[in-house]
Amino acid sequence: LARRDGKSRSMRRPPPSPPGAVPFLGHLHLIKKPFHATLSGLAQRHGPVFTLRLGSRDAAVVTSPACARECFTEHDVTFANRSLLPSQRLVTFDGAALGTASYGPRWRDLRRVAVVQLLSAHRVGCMSGVICGEVRAMVRRLHRAAAAAAGGSGAGGARIELKRRLFELSLSVLMEAIAETKAKRRDPDPEPDADGTTDMSPEAQEFKRVIDEVFPYVSSVLWDYLPVLRWFDVAGVRSRILAAVSRRDAFLRRLIDAERRRMADGVCGEKKSLIAVLLALQKLEPEVYTDTVITAFCSNLFGAGTETTSTTVEWAMSLLLNNPGTLEKARAEIDAAVGHSRLLNAGDLPRLGYLRCIIAETLRLYPAAPLLLPHESSADCKVGGYDVPRGTALLVNVYAIHRDPAVWEEPGRFVPERFEGGKAEGLFVAPFGMGRRKCPGERLALQTVGVALGSLIQCFHWNRVDGVEVDMSEGSGLTMPKAVPLEALCTTREAMYDVLQKI
Numbered sequence: 001l002a003r004r005d006g007k008s009r010s011m012r013r014p015p016p017s018p019p020g021a022v023p024f025l026g027h028l029h030l031i032k033k034p035f036h037a038t039l040s041g042l043a044q045r046h047g048p049v050f051t052l053r054l055g056s057r058d059a060a061v062v063t064s065p066a067c068a069r070e071c072f073t074e075h076d077v078t079f080a081n082r083s084l085l086p087s088q089r090l091v092t093f094d095g096a097a098l099g100t101a102s103y104g105p106r107w108r109d110l111r112r113v114a115v116v117q118l119l120s121a122h123r124v125g126c127m128s129g130v131i132c133g134e135v136r137a138m139v140r141r142l143h144r145a146a147a148a149a150a151g152g153s154g155a156g157g158a159r160i161e162l163k164r165r166l167f168e169l170s171l172s173v174l175m176e177a178i179a180e181t182k183a184k185r186r187d188p189d190p191e192p193d194a195d196g197t198t199d200m201s202p203e204a205q206e207f208k209r210v211i212d213e214v215f216p217y218v219s220s221v222l223w224d225y226l227p228v229l230r231w232f233d234v235a236g237v238r239s240r241i242l243a244a245v246s247r248r249d250a251f252l253r254r255l256i257d258a259e260r261r262r263m264a265d266g267v268c269g270e271k272k273s274l275i276a277v278l279l280a281l282q283k284l285e286p287e288v289y290t291d292t293v294i295t296a297f298c299s300n301l302f303g304a305g306t307e308t309t310s311t312t313v314e315w316a317m318s319l320l321l322n323n324p325g326t327l328e329k330a331r332a333e334i335d336a337a338v339g340h341s342r343l344l345n346a347g348d349l350p351r352l353g354y355l356r357c358i359i360a361e362t363l364r365l366y367p368a369a370p371l372l373l374p375h376e377s378s379a380d381c382k383v384g385g386y387d388v389p390r391g392t393a394l395l396v397n398v399y400a401i402h403r404d405p406a407v408w409e410e411p412g413r414f415v416p417e418r419f420e421g422g423k424a425e426g427l428f429v430a431p432f433g434m435g436r437r438k439c440p441g442e443r444l445a446l447q448t449v450g451v452a453l454g455s456l457i458q459c460f461h462w463n464r465v466d467g468v469e470v471d472m473s474e475g476s477g478l479t480m481p482k483a484v485p486l487e488a489l490c491t492t493r494e495a496m497y498d499v500l501q502k503i
């Protein structure tokens with residue numbers, strides 16, 4: 001994020017900037033949580049392109065479809081660098097992972113591996129068994145909870161903490177795609193853990209504990225933006241991050257070693273794990289695909305794919321609970337296309353157009369990365385007619401752009417029909433970003449979200465707790481979480497009872 005070369009030569013027309021910048025902090029004191037909401041407010045006063053001084057860094061904030069397109073088409077190469085905070089450097093191998101690498105040959109190589117080898121249509125097709133298996137485990141557990149509640153006079157259904165369940169689902173899908181931890185066991189679909197609360201493998205549970213230690217420190221505003229706090233490592237932030245990161249990396253290396261042993265025993269088939277794909281590349285080019293590169297890759301995929309996916313399903317379920325008519329319409333579509341004699345699977349998604357509209361509308365209203373990931377300019381350029389110097393961080397407020405009243409009728413309303421029949425084609429909707437650094441995991445994400453959401457709708461009746469509207473306030477965090485984690489009441493649909501009893 002740092003401005004590397006001070007003021008640039010061609011700053012004839014700098015973007016507007018809010019008044020009130022103070023020494024050291026710049027505009028940091030204006031920032032309230034959630035960050036994207038503060039930026040939306042500032043855009044109303046300062047227009048579609050404005051700059052902020054955040055501690056020692058400069059950022060350009062873009063809040064119009066035209067200017068966002070300009071950044072990711074005309075200036076896509078200029079903005080293809082990443083802008084990293086110091087804490088992000090510590091957790092991402094000094095920015096060497098795909099999502100954090102600067103634009104150049106190294107990033108291109110990692111990106112090619114991700115797009116062609118790890119997250120291609122073929123590979124995601126191979127993962128559909130994993131996705132459906134994990135979703136099946138989740139609905140089986142929900143069915144048991146619903147049956148227990150019905151037996152014990154829980155007339156309104158079982159009260160389910162959907163946030164936790166969905167996070168575990170999403171982490172398990174990635175754990176199995178990346179490392180096949182369950183396939184390594186003799187009984188790949190074991191009964192629940194000892195206290196009966198999760199379907200995660202022991203490896204996924206351990207990894208969850210490790211990431212829970214790392215996350216609280218990433219992007220903690222003051223430590224990241226005020227160099228003086230870092231010089232003296234105030235509150236021991238640096239040492240805590242490094243200790244947590246070294247536990248995470250040791251864990252990932254154990255997964256890599258386990259896969260290496262499995263490959264040596266010849267146990268990997270066509271549907272091999274992503275670690276096995278990377279180890280096969282290592283055999284061909286050991287000096288390029290070192291264990292550190294593979295560790296960084298895995299860490300990046302977990303970091304980029306877990307909470308983004310689970311939060312999207314959580315927002316979608318929240319929207320459906322507050323819009324029961326839409327939920328019924330989605331269920332009718334699933335009943336007609338899939339029926340009641342089996343669970344929905346990934347192969348059904350192409351025939352579930354309305355479900356796909358619900359997901360598109362959810363991502364319009366609640367994009368998991370409301371400001372995308374920060375980019376950084378590698379040269380001076382012009383955006384919206386303003387001069388933006390080299391070394392400026394770029395924050396594209398897709399959250400605000402997706403709700404632009406000049407583009408969308410009643411922008412805050414949940415109306416999946418907007419996406420029916422290609423009606424939204426040509427409008428700027430970019431929850432996965434745009435251009436060179438667009439999310440390479442979109443296909444995997446949409447498949448996981450589709451099967452998870454579709455199965456929840458197919459198998460259960462959902463009701464709000466105490467009949468109260470679901471609170472839709474946005475919290476703050478690396479992705480855009482719900483301020484109040486979603487809980488809902490769940491009852492098994494009679495029509496699906498037999499199917500669920502048998503799984």
Ligand code: HEM
Pocket residue numbers: 098099100111114174300301302304305306308309312367368369372373374431432433434436437438439440441442444445446
């Ligand atoms: C609903 C779920 C998801 C959403 C909304 C999402 C969104 C995004 C966004 C907005 C970016 C940044 C784009 C930019 O820089 O302009 C991104 C980058 C990235 N995403 Fe996703 N993502 C999701 C799921 C996934 C999954 C499942 C994976 C893989 C397991 C993944 C892997 C990545 C990677 C590796 C990058 C960095 C790409 C690069 O810098 O070249 N994402 N994602």
